[in-house]
Amino acid sequence: MSVIIFADQFQGKVKKSALEAVQYGAQIAQQLGVPAVAVAVGEIDGAELSALGQYGATKVLHVADARLNEPEAGAVTKIVAEAVAKENGAVIVFAHNFAGRSIAPQLSARLKAGFVAGAIGLPDTSAGFVVKKNVFSGKAFANVSITTGKKIVSVMPNTFSLNPGGGSASVEAFAAGLGDADFKIKTVKVETVSGEVPLTEAEIVVSGGRGLKGPEHWGIVEDLAHALGAATACSRPVADSGWRPHHEHVGQTGFTVRPNLYIAIGISGAIQHLAGVNGSKTIVVINKDAEAPFFKAADYGIVGDAFEVVPKLTEAVKKYKGN
Amino acid sequence: MKILVCISKTPDTTAKIAFTDNNTKFSEAGVQFIINPYDEWYALVRALELKEAQGATVHLITVGGADTEAVIRKALALGGDEAFRVNSDSQDSFFIASQIAEIAKQEQYDIIFTGKETIDYNGSSVGGMVAELLGLPFVSIASKLDVNGGTATLKREIEGGEEVVEVSLPLVLSAQKGMAEARIPNMRGIMAARTKPLKVVEPAAAETLTSIVSFELPPAKAGVKMIPADQVEELARLLHEEAKVI
Numbered sequence: 001m002s003v004i005i006f007a008d009q010f011q012g013k014v015k016k017s018a019l020e021a022v023q024y025g026a027q028i029a030q031q032l033g034v035p036a037v038a039v040a041v042g043e044i045d046g047a048e049l050s051a052l053g054q055y056g057a058t059k060v061l062h063v064a065d066a067r068l069n070e071p072e073a074g075a076v077t078k079i080v081a082e083a084v085a086k087e088n089g090a091v092i093v094f095a096h097n098f099a100g101r102s103i104a105p106q107l108s109a110r111l112k113a114g115f116v117a118g119a120i121g122l123p124d125t126s127a128g129f130v131v132k133k134n135v136f137s138g139k140a141f142a143n144v145s146i147t148t149g150k151k152i153v154s155v156m157p158n159t160f161s162l163n164p165g166g167g168s169a170s171v172e173a174f175a176a177g178l179g180d181a182d183f184k185i186k187t188v189k190v191e192t193v194s195g196e197v198p199l200t201e202a203e204i205v206v207s208g209g210r211g212l213k214g215p216e217h218w219g220i221v222e223d224l225a226h227a228l229g230a231a232t233a234c235s236r237p238v239a240d241s242g243w244r245p246h247h248e249h250v251g252q253t254g255f256t257v258r259p260n261l262y263i264a265i266g267i268s269g270a271i272q273h274l275a276g277v278n279g280s281k282t283i284v285v286i287n288k289d290a291e292a293p294f295f296k297a298a299d300y301g302i303v304g305d306a307f308e309v310v311p312k313l314t315e316a317v318k319k320y321k322g323n
Numbered sequence: 324m325k326i327l328v329c330i331s332k333t334p335d336t337t338a339k340i341a342f343t344d345n346n347t348k349f350s351e352a353g354v355q356f357i358i359n360p361y362d363e364w365y366a367l368v369r370a371l372e373l374k375e376a377q378g379a380t381v382h383l384i385t386v387g388g389a390d391t392e393a394v395i396r397k398a399l400a401l402g403g404d405e406a407f408r409v410n411s412d413s414q415d416s417f418f419i420a421s422q423i424a425e426i427a428k429q430e431q432y433d434i435i436f437t438g439k440e441t442i443d444y445n446g447s448s449v450g451g452m453v454a455e456l457l458g459l460p461f462v463s464i465a466s467k468l469d470v471n472g473g474t475a476t477l478k479r480e481i482e483g484g485e486e487v488v489e490v491s492l493p494l495v496l497s498a499q500k501g502m503a504e505a506r507i508p509n510m511r512g513i514m515a516a517r518t519k520p521l522k523v524v525e526p527a528a529a530e531t532l533t534s535i536v537s538f539e540l541p542p543a544k545a546g547v548k549m550i551p552a553d554q555v556e557e558l559a560r561l562l563h564e565e566a567k568v569i
Contacts (some may be wrong), residue, residue, distance in 0.1 A: 011481055017482070073451075073461055100482050101497075102463035109417060114532030117446050130536055138443050139340040139540040148532050151540025185461035185490045188476070192484030201482060204568070228569060229395045239500070246501040247480055252442055253360045254500060255374060261568040272336045277497065278541060282566040284558065285547070296549050304552030314369065316559035320569050 003029040004089035006080055007060070008054060008071055011192075014040070014048060016201050017095035017157035020173045024155045025093035026056020029120055032090070037061060039083045041068035041076055046171055053167035061087075061174035070187040073102040079109055079176040081165065082315040089150065091123075097200065098152035102156050114146035118156045120279070137275040157200055158258040159279075196315050197246065202231035204261045205280075205285040207250060209235040211266020211287060211306055215243035220310040221265060227314045227321060235256065235267045251276035265306050269294025286310065324379035324470070327432040327451070329423055330398050330406075331359040332391045349443075349538070358394045359502040361438025361498060363401070369468055370436055370502035371402040375422075377470065380404050386419045388412050392521065396512050399516035400508035406519070414535060416446060420452030421529035427457055431490045434475070435469045439499040447497070455493035455553055457467045462488060466501030478490045 005025035007018045014022075029036035037059040040049055042065065049060045061083050068075060084092060092107065094100035096118040099181055108115035120141065121132035128145050131153055135142040145255035146152075190297065199205065206225040208218060213268055218232075225232045232248060252272040262280035266287060267273060274297050277283065285298040286309050295301045302309055334340070334354045341350040358367070369467040370381050382408040383398050385391050395406045427435060434459075437450035447463075454461030467478035467487070473492050478485055480499070508516075550558045561569045 015482060038547070056544070073463070077455070098464060098479070100545050101447045102451060102461060104348045104463060105416070105448040106409070106455040108532070109420060109450065109452040109455035112417070112530060112532065113446055115416070116533065117440075117448055132539075133465050135444050135538070136340045137445060139541075140342070143539070145534050147534060148533065179400045184569075185462060185487050185488050187486055189487040190481070190483075190484060191486070198483035214393055247485070249500060253364075256445075261562065261566070266441070275336075276566065282562070282568050295549075297544060299544070299566065300551045300558055301547045301556070302558060303549070309552055312555040313558060316556045317562070318567055320559060320563045 001031065001032065001034045001090045002087040003034060003036045003091045003093065004080065004083050005036060005038045005057065006076070006100070006103065007039060007040045007091040008095065008097070009042055009044050012044050012048065014044070014052065015095065017097040018163055020157060020160050021093050021095040022052050022057050023055040023162060024122065024160055025091070029056070029092050032124065034090070035059060037083065037087050039080055040192045041065065041071055041079060044070055048168060049171045050168045053169035054164035055162065056167065057169040059168045060171045062171055063174050063176055067183060070190065071099050072183050072185050073106060073180055074184050075112060075182040076103050076180055078178065080107055083174065083178045084111065084150070084170060085196070091151065092152045094152070094154040097229060098155050100154045104152055108152050111150050112148060113150035113152050114148040115152040116144045116146060117154050119153045120156050120159050123153065127278065134256065134279065138256055138278050139275050153209040155255065156161070156258060159205065197229065197231040199231040199233055200255060200257060202257070203259050204228045204230035205233050205257055205259045206230045206263045206265070207233035207267060208238060208265045209267030210237050217307070218244070224263070224310055224314045227318050229321070235273050242272065264294055265310055268292045324371065324434070325430065325432045326373065326379050327372050327382045327427060327430065327435045328362065328367045328386060328403065330362050330367070330383050330395060331436070331438070331441045332356050332385065332394045333359040333441050336442065337505050338361065340540070346537050346539065352406045356394060357397055359438050359441045361440065363398065364505040365498035365500060365502040366436035366438050366512065367398055367403065368506050369498060373470060374402070382406065382430065382432070384409070384423055386411055386413065393533060395521060396469055396516050397508060397522070399519045401506055402512060404519065404530040406521045408521060408523050409526050410523055413531065415531040415533050416448035417452055417532045418447045420449045420456060422526050423449065424454050424456035427525045435495040437495070437497045438499050445446060450495050450497040456535050457495070460494045460567040462490060462494060462496045464499050465496045466499055468496065468502060502504050522531060
């Protein structure tokens with residue numbers, strides 16, 4: 001038996017959300033007393049893969065096929081299914097990121113293995129296999145029992161902090177016998193914004209709302225984000241008015257984020273927005289309206305003019321970030 | 324072109340969430356139900372745009388009890404041509420996907436839309452499972468879809484960027500923000516929806532792979548610590564020393 005973890009990469013680096021999945025899977029493997037086997041695809045340096053041992057992987061199966069630098073979901077589903085067969089995988093772990101959301105449900109239907117998407121706790125195995133996840137977009141949690149022999153869990157990014165140790169994993173070349181028919185989805189173009197922190201993986205998020213009055217005022221948000229090494233985000237009205245791109249929209253109908261620190265500037269805190277951010281460990285709210293509902297969900301609050309407060313905060317945090 | 328849009332009934336985004344029966348059941352008291360926003364605003368509207376631009380038949384499907392008929396009628400009022408309701412209250416994604424796949428096998432769709440996820444159980448699973456059950460490619464979290472002959476071009480999000488992919492029809496996709504703009508049904512649509520076909524079918528035999536044991540509400544926040552606007556440095560200090568997040 002084993003625990004299989006899909007460790008996806010981006011441009012040759014294992015994603016942070018995937019490292020969290022490896023660590024989560026390794027903890028389950030330890031509970032069960034079985035090996036934790038990571039599966040990686042595409043061109044990745046051997047050292048990057050053996051370093052997965054620091055997060056508890058005992059072995060890495062590597063399909064070094066350049067066609068998989070963009071993980072085609074159908075092909076990867078086949079690879080992970082074959083790894084499960086080869087290693088007698090009992091639990092299969094993904095990050096609940098873009099690749100995981102695509103591959104895990106396909107694998108679940110293929111193996112008839114129950115799937116819990118977006119786990120925020122380790123499985124409780126005292127009575128069966130019960131996993132805690134967010135429901136109602138973060139307004140509540142559900143404890144979900146997987147009732148099949150094989151089990152699939154995807155791990156909510158930024159939920160488990162990484163705690164690397166000193167291990168090193170053995171890396172084994174793995175051939176899954178992929179043919180052209182396995183690549184039904186052709187990637188034509190990849191556009192990445194280099195130098196920016198991906199929102200869903202960010203440990204700190206600085207978010208702006210209508211209180212900023214217009215897209216031309218986003219400089220203060222970006223300056224603070226830059227000083228903190230943070231990602232930028234926005235509320236729904238801001239994305240809907242086209243002030244900021246849709247992929248920055250955080251909330252019930254946008255992205256759910258769980259950073260260590262969420263700084264909301266000029267956002268009133270409608271229930272839909274709170275749903276997307278209330279998994280954040282610390283919330284700071286800056287709003288000129290003392291009655292803004294967001295203050296009730298915050299850890300720290302400042303009632304004041306964002307255009308005065310935010311630049312001062314940027315200067316103040318630079319002291320602690322050493323830049 | 325033949326399109327299927329999967330529709331789920333969810334509580335309104337402003338709904339207050341509470342549970343009954345010893346925290347094992349969602350309390351529907353006072354809750355208003357809507358079409359899951361991802362299914363309506365993005366999936367259904369994009370399907371209707373394709374119908375208007377290129378000509379298509381748009382079918383709708385929901386898996387739910389008789390109480391889901393109000394939302395499926397609304398989806399018909401927006402412009403769906405006909406609808407299926409599979410009569411089951413199951414919450415298990417695989418069971419639901421199996422029902423959709425069963426209908427899709429008979430109807431042979433070119434495009435099957437789901438929303439990115441439902442805003443109640445946040446499973447983001449049904450689309451991928453339907454694709455697997457039908458042996459079709461699945462493009463998840465797509466923010467743009469164009470169809471040219473037998474080829475679909477989609478934009479989908481990835482960590483830190485976007486990618487453009489091409490895939491031959493038929494396919495399954497999950498739609499998210501960006502794909503289309505929300506619409507409001509007009510009176511003519513609402514009237515027409517009353518007489519559009521809504522077929523109720525009993526569920527096919529399928530397995531259930533998961534079950535919800537219980538629900539919990541998040542612990543209440545301890546309370547906000549307010550910092551005067553002229554002491555911003557104090558906030559930075561607290562974030563560093565007390566919250567230890569910077």
